Amino acid sequence: MSRARVAGRGGSEELRRLEALQAPADLRGDRLIDAVGTYCPVPITRTAEALRRMAAGQVAELLADDRVVLLDMPAWCLSTGHEYLGFRQEGGEWRLFVRKK
Amino acid sequence: MPAASPRPVYMMHSTTSPLDPRVRAVMAPLLDEDPASPGGLLADSGLASRLVEEARERVGSWLNAAGWSVVFTSGGTESCNLALKGAALARLARGGRPGRVVACATEHLCVLHPARTLGKLGFEVLEAPVDSHGLIDLERLEGLLCSDVVLVTVAAANGETGTMQPMEAIAAMAHRRGALLHSDACILAAYRRPDLGELKADLVSVSAHKMGGPRGIGALAVRDGVRLLPLLEGGVEEGGLRAGAPYVAGIAGFGEAALLKGSAASGQEERMETLGKEMESLLLGIDGVRLNGHPARRLRGMVNVSAEGVDGEAVLLKLARRGIAASSGSSCYHQAGKPSHVLTAMGVPAERAAGSVLFSLGPASTRQDVDRAGDVFAQAVRALRALAPGRPG
Numbered sequence: 001m002s003r004a005r006v007a008g009r010g011g012s013e014e015l016r017r018l019e020a021l022q023a024p025a026d027l028r029g030d031r032l033i034d035a036v037g038t039y040c041p042v043p044i045t046r047t048a049e050a051l052r053r054m055a056a057g058q059v060a061e062l063l064a065d066d067r068v069v070l071l072d073m074p075a076w077c078l079s080t081g082h083e084y085l086g087f088r089q090e091g092g093e094w095r096l097f098v099r100k101k
Numbered sequence: 102m103p104a105a106s107p108r109p110v111y112m113m114h115s116t117t118s119p120l121d122p123r124v125r126a127v128m129a130p131l132l133d134e135d136p137a138s139p140g141g142l143l144a145d146s147g148l149a150s151r152l153v154e155e156a157r158e159r160v161g162s163w164l165n166a167a168g169w170s171v172v173f174t175s176g177g178t179e180s181c182n183l184a185l186k187g188a189a190l191a192r193l194a195r196g197g198r199p200g201r202v203v204a205c206a207t208e209h210l211c212v213l214h215p216a217r218t219l220g221k222l223g224f225e226v227l228e229a230p231v232d233s234h235g236l237i238d239l240e241r242l243e244g245l246l247c248s249d250v251v252l253v254t255v256a257a258a259n260g261e262t263g264t265m266q267p268m269e270a271i272a273a274m275a276h277r278r279g280a281l282l283h284s285d286a287c288i289l290a291a292y293r294r295p296d297l298g299e300l301k302a303d304l305v306s307v308s309a310h311k312m313g314g315p316r317g318i319g320a321l322a323v324r325d326g327v328r329l330l331p332l333l334e335g336g337v338e339e340g341g342l343r344a345g346a347p348y349v350a351g352i353a354g355f356g357e358a359a360l361l362k363g364s365a366a367s368g369q370e371e372r373m374e375t376l377g378k379e380m381e382s383l384l385l386g387i388d389g390v391r392l393n394g395h396p397a398r399r400l401r402g403m404v405n406v407s408a409e410g411v412d413g414e415a416v417l418l419k420l421a422r423r424g425i426a427a428s429s430g431s432s433c434y435h436q437a438g439k440p441s442h443v444l445t446a447m448g449v450p451a452e453r454a455a456g457s458v459l460f461s462l463g464p465a466s467t468r469q470d471v472d473r474a475g476d477v478f479a480q481a482v483r484a485l486r487a488l489a490p491g492r493p494g
Contacts, residue, residue: 039214041439072439 018074023086023097029061030054036093040068044076051082051100059085062096070094109424110470114311114463115260115291115403116428120354121313127357128315131350142349149349156356160320163359164307165296169322172339173352176319177287178211179332180306181254183321183343184283185215187329188252188304189224194330199223200249203280205237205256205266206230206446212254212285213442224251228446234395235264235447237271246278256285257300261430261443261459262394263288263403272301281327287311287319291461292400293370294362303327309351313464314358318351365464373462376471377401380460383475387482393444393457402462405430407453408478411485416458419481425474430459 033050035043043064050060062069070087073096077084085097111119131152134142142149153173161171174180185202193199204216206228213228220226229242237255246253253275258265268284275282284302286295291311304327308319323329329342336344381404384390389409408416413429420427431441440454449457460474 037218039210039217075439 015074015078018078018084018086019071021074021084021086023088023095025088027059027085027088027097029097030058031060033060033062035062035064035066035069037065039066040072043069044072047073047096047098048076048080051098054100056100058100060098060100062098063093064096065093067094069096073098107424107473109426110466110474111426112460112462112466112470112474113426113428114466115263115288115430115459115461117310117316118291118313118463119465120310120315121358121361123361124314124354124357128350128354131353149347152349152353152356153347156352156359159356159363160307160359161322163294163363164305164322165294165298166322168325169297170325170340170342172321172323172342173347173355174319174321174343175317175348176310177209177285177306177308178319180308180319180321181209181211181283181285182215183329183332184304184306185212185219185252185254186332187342188281188283188327189219189222190330191328192251193222195328198249199225200251201225201227201245201247202251203227203229203242203245203253205254207235207259207261207264207443208254208256209260209285209287210442212256212283216254229253229255231264231446233448234398235259235262235393235443236395236398237266239267239270239274242271243274246274246280248278250275250278250280252281252283254283254285256287257289257295258286258292258400259394259443260288261441261457262405262447263292263400263461264395265289265398265400268300268302288400288403290362291463292373292402297322297324304329309355309358312358312362315351315354318348318355320355369464373464373466374401376466376468377404377462379468380404380462380471380475383471384460384478387479390482391453393447393449393454402466403459404461405457405459407449407456407458408482409453409456410489411456411482413456413458415485416456416478416481419484420458420474420477423477425477427458427460427474430457 033046035046047062074084081101083099087094087096157171202224216226227245230238255266272282282302283304284300285306287308289295290307303324305322310316331342333344384406390406393405440451444454
C-alpha cells in the first residue's frame with residue numbers, strides 16, 4: 001500500500017504525525033538490522049524479513065543512512081499494521097524502531 | 102464435461118522472458134557436463150574459451166559492436182554498476198577529481214543506486230528531469246552538463262513505460278562536454294536490436310533474460326578507448342574487467358539468444374508492436390483509463406495504464422486469478438508499497454501511479470491473448486469500481 005493510499009484512507013494526519021515522531025533516547029530494539037549503505041526498498045525489505053522471525057510485541061531497530069526511509073517506514077507501518085515508534089538521528093544515520101503487531 | 106480453461110497469458114516480458122527452447126538445448130549439455138568425458142568442458146581447457154569467444158562474437162554482431170569490447174557480466178544490474186562505478190573509479194585512480202554524474206530521473210535503480218553511492222564518494226550526482234511522457238528534458242539536461250561532467254547515463258527505453266529517449270541528441274550533448282555516455286539498453290533489447298551505431302553511447306548494458314536467453318548473464322559493451330576500473334578483480338577473464346571463472350553455459354546461451362534474435366523471422370518486432378497497439382486501444386477504450394508513457398516514442402509492445410479509482414495491485418490479483426500475468430512495473434511498489442519513482446518523476450499523481458498496470462508482450466503473444474487480457478482487465482476495473490461507489494463506472 002502506498003503513501004497515497006494510506007493518505008486516501010484518511011490517514012494523512014496520522015502519517016504526518018508518525019513521520020515527525022522522535023523515538024525516546026533510551027529505546028532499544030530486540031533485534032538490530034544494519035542497513036547502512038543500502039537504498040530503498042532494501043531497508044524496508046530487511047526490516048520486514050527480520051520482523052517475520054520475531055515475536056509479536058518485539059521491537060526491530062533499523063540503522064540506515066538513506067533518509068528516504070524516514071518517509072517510507074511510517075507509511076509501510078501504517079499499511080502493514082506494525083507500530084512505528086519513531087526515529088533518532090545519529091550524525092548522517094538514523095535509527096528507526098518498529099514494534100511487531 | 103467442464104470447459105477447458107484458457108491457456109495462461111504471459112505479459113511480463115519486460116521483466117523476464119521464458120527461456121527459448123533452442124537456447125536451452127545449447128546450454129543443457131554444458132550444465133550436465135561429465136567430468137570423465139574426454140571432450141568435455143573440464144577435460145578440454147580450450148573448449149570453454151572457444152565457446153565464450155564464439156558467444157562474444159555472436160553478441161557483438163547482434164549489437165553491431167565493431168570497435169567495441171563486449172564484457173560478459175552476471176546481468177544488466179552488474180553491467181550498469183560496472184559502467185558507472187568503473188568509469189568513475191577509473192577517473193579517481195588516475196588522480197582525477199570526482200566530477201559530476203548526471204542520470205535521467207527515470208533510470209532503473211541499478212543505475213540510480215550506484216550513482217548515489219558515487220555521491221557518497223565525492224561525485225556530484227544530479228538527476229535530469231523528464232516530461233509527463235517520460236521523455237528527458239533536453240534543455241534541462243544541457244543545463245546540468247558542465248566541463249567537469251564525467252558521465253551521463255540515460256536508458257534507451259524505460260522499463261516501466263517503454264518511452265524511448267533521443268539518444269543521438271543526448272550523446273551529442275554529453276560528448277560536446279567531454280563526458281562519457283552510458284545507456285542501459287536491457288529493455289530496448291527485449292523488443293529491438295540495440296544497435297551501438299544508433300545509440301551513440303560509449304557504454305551500453307544488455308541482459309540475456311529479457312530476450313529468450315538465460316538469467317544470470319549479461320554484457321557491458323565498452324567503446325574502444327574507454328577506461329574502466331573493474332568491480333571484480335583477481336583474474337584475467339574478460340580482459341581483466343570481470344575476473345572469475347566464466348559461466349560458460351550462460352554465455353553460450355546468451356550467444357545463441359543473440360544469434361536467434363539476429364536471424365528472427367522478419368516481422369517479429371513489427372508484429373509485437375502491432376499487437377501492442379491493439380492492446381493499447383482496447384485498454385484506452387475503457388472509461389477513465391490513461392496511458393503512462395509516450396504515445397508514440399515508445400516500445401509499443403509495452404502498455405502501462407492506470408485506471409482511475411482502482412488499485413493496481415487489486416487489478417493484478419484479479420488478472421492473475423484468470424491466468425493473466427501482468428505487473429505493476431515497479432519493484433519499489435511491490436517491495437516497499439510506494440509509488441514508482443518513474444511515474445512520480447513524470448508527474449503522475451501518487452494515486453494514479455499506485456494504480457498502474459504494465460502489460461509487456463513477447464514474441465509468442467497472440468491476438469487472442471491481447472483480446473482476453475483486455476477483456477479481463479475491463480471486467481476487473483468494472484468490478485473494483487462497483488465496490489467503490491462514487492467512482493466512474
